[in-house]
Amino acid sequence: MNSFGVAIPDDAAVIIGFIVVGYFILITAFGTYFARFSANINDFFYSGQRFSWWIPAASMVATGIGSYSYLKYSQQGYETGLSSTLTYLNDWFIIPFFMFGWLPIVYYSKVKSIPEYFERRFNKTARYIAVTIILAYMFYYIGYNLFTIGVAVEGMFGLNPTYTVPIIAFILGAYVTFGGQTAVIFTDLFQGIMLYIAGFTAIGVGLYAVGGFSEFWGFLPVEHRLPFVHLTDDPKFNTAGLFWGEALAGSIAFTFMNQGFLMRYLTIKSMNDARKANVFNLLITLPLSAIIVGAVGWIGKALIEKQLLMGGAIPGYNLIEIQDNFHTFIVVAWETLRQNSIMFGFIIAALTAALMSTIDTLINACAAIGIYDIYKPLIKPEADDKHYLVAARWASGISTIIGLLLVIWFAKQKGSLMSIHYKGIMVIIPAIVTTIFLGAFWKRFNGIAACTSMIVGSVVTLATVWYPDMIRPLSEFVMGPTNGEYIYFRAMFGMTASAVIGILVTLFTPAPSKEKTHGLTASTLDVAMEVYKGAKPNHKIGEKVAGLEPIVDEALAEKRIAISSSLAKRLKAEEGDIVYLSDDRWWLGGLRSEHMKLAKIFDSDEHQVKLSEASKKLAYLLEGKTVFLEKII
Amino acid sequence: MSNKPLSPKFWALVAGVIAICYFYPRLLVGLLGKENPWTSYLYMYGFGLLTFGIGMLVILKSGALKPSRGNERFWMNLLLGGFVFFSTLHGLWVILAINVPFKGVVE
Missing domain, CATH: 2.40.40.20 (Barwin-like endoglucanases)
Structure with missing residues (x-):
């Protein structure tokens, strides 16, 4: 079998396949066990808001490491070095806004979904514009992740995605549908531990092969050791773009509007514990994740440099040749494990499981929006909890099927996976993220401005797909790259445009009533706490x-x-x-x-x-x- | 439902932020050049500090963060400490990267 740049003998491929299938069965059984802890709709989506901080925090490891993370970041690590960690280590700048703004607003106001916040803070129209945008974002993500699972499994085992993707979607759908949020959290927790074991095993054997840490560091070219890349040189990976597009727009989008992540925080027993989870995620989880997904690429580079100096293979190992940088992780792990199929099988199992752990969160989040924003308010407003629990399970199943259907669309797209991903996400997110931001931090921001900002902002952002030069002045203003490829600046442009529209409309329209802001903005959190408790805090x-x-x-x-x-x-x-x-x-x-x-x-x-x-x-x-x-x- | 105009202080802050966004990177590149590894570091942490500072200002001024409420002083210190941690980590990382000689083949 020739997969991802390595020739794996057939008997080894069978062992690897068995380990992967066994692992998938184990995960499904583990997840469905937690169905017993979903007695009502609140349990199903929010686990009854009962967890200590460390359970959701630890489970975020696997959620944050999604499809292709190992392959993508190992490639990035091999090409540009330790700067591959940058996207994981630049979230702290926006954290005051989240930890003391958006998170307590959502937590204390007891909103079940971001669109519900939009109705309470603005109006019904704003809610359904938000439903449309957020569902587009999440279905896009589910479809993309399922699609990349298919590509990865095909690359590794030569299996046709037409069969593998529906099977994997069925496994995912099964435990999310029956187990709900508790199943998602516990399977992600388990998979997170497995990911760390697998990742650090691959790193450990890699470091051993190169001769220890000092050898690794010594053989890594200086520009590969740096935590930052050149300010503007590479249009696909540059510091200026990464700051505005990733550290600001991307981080705000991921923390503020990812319903799946927000729901994870809403399962936590108190605001104090939610903050602990947030800090743990930023200080521990993300840095460790950055290392485990990228380090094999860094080690691969050091190994190649050492081989160059020695004029051949390192004693005890085969000559490592990376023809296609995208195969870095597979090639380096296979060779540094000295082609041990059992160990390699375990690593591949954990890797493919990582693909699952992002989608389960998204399926559960889509189902939550389906129930709280569509089914309950529009279709069946009065029903008992048992009915909604059944409906929630149907919603999870339907979300999985829609994601699955989107795979057909993704399969027809041209260009690299990264470009498909960024093009879609960076167009969808800016307007709604800006609206959340203005709504949470500016009391004066009103419903008319919110709706205008979301619609016009989205249209303007979409226009940049055909007229990318619209972004150039903004990029030039902050000395970003001006080479016509505005991968990161598109979101920043969309956010700026949406903010300008929102502010202008607000200034020329009446301020919202008190009931539209009380407990729903950063400056009225005392009210939110009082409403949450039903008495003075x-x-x-x-x-x-x-x-x-x-x-x-x-x-x-x-x-x-x-x-x-x-x-x-x-x-x-x-x-x-x-x-x-x-x-x-x-x-x-x-x-x-x-x-x-x-x-x-x-x-x-x-x-x-x-x-x-x-x-x-x-x-x-x-x-x-x-x-x-x-x-x- | 008042429709008061925004305060001059607010507009001064906006103008200040826009001016920093324009002049800061030019100053940085003028002094160090684009190739210097510290340029990227200072770009990231200069604008990062601006963002973080605005965030702290907003949550303190709005009362979302009140150091006297519960254990919020602890969280405020942690927020500040976290910024120092990441900026120090990346700073030390740059120093370590440029000061250890490369052992491989130099072309």
């Missing part, structure tokens, strides 16, 4: 108290608890506060937990917590297991 910082044995008291209503005064003192909790009750075992990450209203504080020197049997069931608590309690707000 309690910001006192208390302790987390563990080792509690819950006492059943049927006098208490569902989701209500009573605690002793001594316990309240340690928690710094008052009657009416929202508290979080969870199984004591930290490694469950909140899988068995629930938010409760503190209904009563009774006098006692002992630490006691009382709740009804129904509340215990809601929290999935097990008999005989101790719990911990934490005041949330």
Whole structure:
């Protein structure tokens, strides 16, 4: 079998194939197990907002490493070196806007989707323009990812995508449809761990082959060691473009309008934990991800340089030749593993699984929009939770099928995969991202301006596909590349145009009413917190108290608890506060937990917590297991 | 539903940002040249600081971040620390890259 630049013997290919299929079966079984934790629609899409920060944070590893990341970034790493990490390490600039603006707005206002925010903040028209744009963005992503899975599997195993893509889509659809968000999070968590093991294995054997870290660094050309590329030289990869197009437009788009990622944050038990997840993602997950997806390319470059100096292969290894840079990861991993088919099979399994872990999030997010923005408000407004749960599963299935149909369109497109991807995404995102931004941070921004900005902004951005020179003045202004290929500047141009349109329309139209801004903008977060709690927030910082044995008291209503005064003192909790009750075992990450209203504080020197049997069931608590309690707000 | 004009301070800030966007990269390239690895670093972190600074200003002025509320002072310090961390990391990385000799074949 000759795949991706390496000749794999047939018996080794069979072993690799078995490992990959086994891995896929394992993932599907693992994901569908979590169907039992989706008792209602809130569980299905938001896992009951019960998780500790580390579960969604760790699961974001696999979500963030999507189709082709290993292949694409290893190629980039081989061609330009450590600057391949740049797209993973430039998100901090916009983080104040997200962590203290958009994230708390979405979290405390309890919106279920970005379009729902648009209706509450602007009007119904804005909501459905947003639905159209966001669904276009997400279906584009699902179709693209499924398409690239087909290309990758064909490249590695020679299998026809006509058969492999529907099978993989069926596997994905199965566990997302039955397990919902909890299944997505736990499979992504598992796959994230596998990705790290596979990635670091490939890096470890690569470093060993080159002779250790100092040899690797020494044989890496200086320009390959740098974290940045030339300011403007390469139209496809330059620092100026990467700042405006990736660090700003791309990062804002990914963090602000990716419904899948936002939903991940909405599964977390508190705002404080959501911020922890956000910081962990930026400081730990993304840098590590940048290394595991790109490092084999850097090592490949050092190996080639060392071979050049030695005048042949490194002792103990075959001569490494990379004919097509896109094959860097496969060639380097296969040769540095000394053609060990079991190890290589595991790496390929984890790699192909990485392809799945981005789409599952998107399918779940599309289904959420389908239910909360289309089915519930427009088709069946009054139905019980059971009905919506069934509808949500149908919506997941339909989203998978639409994504699958889009693969046919992608297969007909010309040009590189990267150019297809960027061309679509950079046209779709700018107008809506700008509208979210202005809506969240500028109280004066109104519904008319939002609709105009989204429609006209999208049209102007789309026009640049035929008239790219429209972008040139903006690129020149900030000394970006002016060579006619504005891969990164298109989004920045679209955002600037949408912002100018939005601001101008706002200045000439009436300001929105108070109800359109209260709790929905950065400057009204106090109101948002009060609405979230249903009373004045309690910001006192208390302790987390563990080792509690819950006492059943049927006098208490569902989701209500009573605690002793001594316990309240340690928690710094008052009657009416929202508290979080969870199984004591930290490694469950909140899988068995629930938010409760503190209904009563009774006098006692002992630490006691009382709740009804129904509340215990809601929290999935097990008999005989101790719990911990934490005041949330 | 008031329709007050935006304050002169706001317009001054906008004008300042536009001026920086125009003059800063020209100053940088004029002083260091486009080929210098520090040009890319300073371009990224100069504009990055501008973006980050505006972000901090917006969340502090709007009250979205109140250092006296709960543990938000911790988060504010973490935000600032994160910026210092990434800028230092990339700075040290450039130094390490240019100061270790290349062992391979120099063409």
